[in-house]
Amino acid sequence: MMKKTLAILLALILLLSACGSGDGSGQIIRYDIPAGVSNLDPQFAVDATARMIISNTFEGLFRQLPSGEVVPCLAKSYETSPDGLTYTFYLREDAKWSKIKGVWEEDTPVTAHDFVFAIRRLFDATASSPYASDFLCIKNASAVLSGALKATALGVSAPEDYTLQIQLDTPNRLLPELLASTSAMPCNEEFFLSTKARYGMDLKSLLFNGPFYIKSWGETDYITLRQNTNYSSQDPVIAGGVNFYINREGAKSSSSSAQEGDAWADTPTRFLQGKVDASKIDYENLSQITDQGGDYDAFDDTVWVIVFNGEMEYLANEEVRKALTYSVDRSLFSGYVPGNMMTAQVLVPPAVSAMGGNYRQYAGLISPVIYSPEIAKRYLVSAMEDLGISQLPFNDLLVCDENNLPLLAGFVQQNWQRYLSLYTGLTVLPREEVLERVALGEFQAALIPLSASYASPSSVLSYFKTGSVLNQFSYSNEEVDRLLEKTASSDGQTAFEIYKQAEDAVLLDGAAIPLFFETTYYAMAPQVSGVEFSPFLPGVYFKYAKKSD
Template sequence: MKKKLSAFFALLLVASMVLAACGGKKEEDKTANEGEKPAQEAPAKKQVLNLLETSEIPSLDTTLATDSVSFRVMNNVFEGLYRLDQNNEPTPGMAESYEVSEDGKVYTFKLRDAKWSNGEPVTANDFVFAWRKALDPNTGAEYAYIMYDIKNAEEVNTGKVPVDQLGVKAIDEKTLQVELKNPIPYFLSLLTFPTFYPQNEKFVKEQGDKYGLEANTTIYNGPFVLSEWKHEQSFQLKKNEQYWDAQTVKLETINFNIVKDVATGVNLYETNKADRVGLSAEFVDKYKSDKNFKTKSEPVLFFIRMNQKNEVLKNVNARKAIAMGFDKEAMVATILNNGSKAANYLVPEGFVKGPNGKDFREENGDLLKFNAEEAKKYWEQAKKELGKDKITLELLNYDNDSAKKIGEFFKEQLETNLPGLTINIKQQPFKQKLDLENKMQYELSFAVWGPDYQDPMTFIDMFVTNGAHNQTGWSNAEYDKLVKDAKTTLLSDLQARWDAMVKAEKILLDEAVIAPVYQRGSAYLEREYVKGIVDHPFGPDNSYKWAYIE
């Protein structure tokens, strides 16, 4: 996600999330709107929101999706046991209440009376089916690891035990029981992530390989349904009249045009065909005094992946040279100009604080800064070790407007600062680019990762040996142990767990496994009559359940 709630949410948040820690207590959950901003009565104005998306939706199969575009749509057309509310707290979705055992390991959820968009009831088996499917090794779900807190999840996913041994079962149609390996105080937050959404077994099997690939080969249980999907052009959401909380949903229609060029998007906004548009550098100065101009900082990291199956990129000096060989400050100032920050790290600034009260970035500071002179030294050493004087590498890139400019910037900077290097750029549509990365069919790749949950681990465990999102071929036993300990033996010692993650980040960047580029900032225009869009700092980016046109 984003590319991209792992099983290990911020333990430092435990004190504020002890919802699950009261053994044997039955929790009659809050209504969906308790503690949230009160929804204003929407006037008679037509409830149609017109938005832009930069890429095609790769998939609406919750067990297979890994990207921010899919997650954004899923968050609005599906619903799990819980969803994030307007304050980014878990609020009841398909679950109406739950009980937790004395030892904190067994959750029993009572489901509300809810329906799929085809009128069939949402049942406990819909969750059992979907979760087993996600963990079935034959599915090949990249996000399967996110469920590893469930009893036998890892064993099922690695083929050691059959799927029916997974610690989840339907007691009856409206009662779901989930057994965990260890008590997890943040379990309700974990359940808001798309991989934990339900699927209707009968419908999915009827659709076969077509499930999740067309509007009419998918059914929905969220606030909206995907009513129209013109691939690579547009898609449309309509209010789901079958949704259990339909009275809260004000919008009738959300239209999305897929627009990869910023200038085209701005033109659509100016001609009243779009209500919100992101701005690139050349448009920020033009619109920064506009009453509808807005900015926000996000804990989203852009970086360059380096495939160590490549002979050159297996060399640590070559990787360090590339990571230090381009001027990030100049790039964010000239190409982006939208509040983005040059990044010399993996875990974003301002994302999360540790038990000691320090932001994660205060711990390690800057680790891979631009330094043309040092980069050249590393590069000369790498060429000597490789026995090469001329080297050509291919950069896999997105095909949208800003990514094209960034790719050209990398090429110019790296070819200038690293003598003998030639960079060829391969631009691909979003879905195809993800596929090439997954198959390790690339050399350098401009990539992005947004947090799935509010903890450093959502970035750090990406790079464990053979991790689903590692996609670099890198392996380090000490790194793997630090991550494993932070997920198991250190769960009861928050500071030691924090220190382990700090050390892991340093190892990763000392070896220049990736080349950090920038932390995303966003500048955008939004019509004054658009109200109530909820932007989430982790998990899927947006919720439209509470949005309306004033």
């Protein structure tokens, strides 16, 4: 009996030592999120917070580091055919799906079949994923998406349980980056079918294979993640879990949220009061954070641009857009741009890297479009003659109520009035409302933020690719499409040059007017380390996070 007791105690000690080393590991990291999430289906979730949670609870073939480097996760190795059209991935054999009490108790391995099923889900002809356009390089993808071919014709297969093969129609050197995205996470077909179309909608309809599982979601003012005991990796999970507090400034605390640390207060105050361990932070609060010994990361990862609704005939006119573009005098912004922003003439933010280099260092910061009221006037006169109108029916610009943007947009408004006799009103709304109206097509022009979801100029320029889920402006240019397709099979300086040609083509076409680059700040409390912040989606990774005493 004594031997049995000692064995149990020894096993318990080993278990505890694996979960934490007494140096702050195994603790719960507290983090604020701007709102709750309603969908955690990796193949369909588009919300940035949802994708962050997915990236911490699922694991794909690869993961993209904050530097832009893509590192293997479930793909222990891979090889590419000489023509660049066939990728063969060899998977680790120790990965398992999580257990859900009363629903899924088996130690089910994660296999190549789970990736085949997940990728096929992207191209369901009846309800395709918003990310399907990212993977159209896969053999027969367009035909499967249109319904002309069955899903089984897609160029993805599992010759063996732990061997995944992907065949392409055209070479695409960005395939590993795409396979690192949340949309390429595995999906177990048997479990998916058991959820009866509710996959990703609640806890009983989700399986996890990442470092954490979701313990609570939807019933409180917070979402909790805890270590996934079924997770296997060469490097252990350090954090015990994450508490995501849903931040709704000005709302009252419920009794449950108050017990968890006043989840309704504003994030900067909560961070400075020590109620959260890490957070996305406003520029105005940085000095207070550093004064208290906190640390932060900063990324020039966002560009603010004016975009136009191409569904409207006069804004689909290239010369109208050029008139609006050439008449913008950015020198008027001097002295009014907030400290977290800088005036921009080009589209791709400085944080974007590719192939081990920084794109902006290669391409520079100068636009091929110059400020010239005379050129702008000539374009407008020619456009109105072509359209057969005497006055352009352009009278509204949507602007987000933040970062001094209404004042700055007012200078653009004055340029259009002075040089083009366009009396454009400004509709100032919260960011969520502006983006929603753009998504619904209920706008003429809007000043909106664009960010890179992965480490490549393509991730920003794809906002202007025909058919892209990101392209909510109905903009189309065959030359831009051709150039972006060409970058997929190009390397090094050649790829950078083609990216620059594509960026210049978008700017010269007047598809967007870049105004500012914005810096995003993430802060960690003095006792916190190991939280990975990234300029690319999903943004924050908690596997290695820990707190000291």
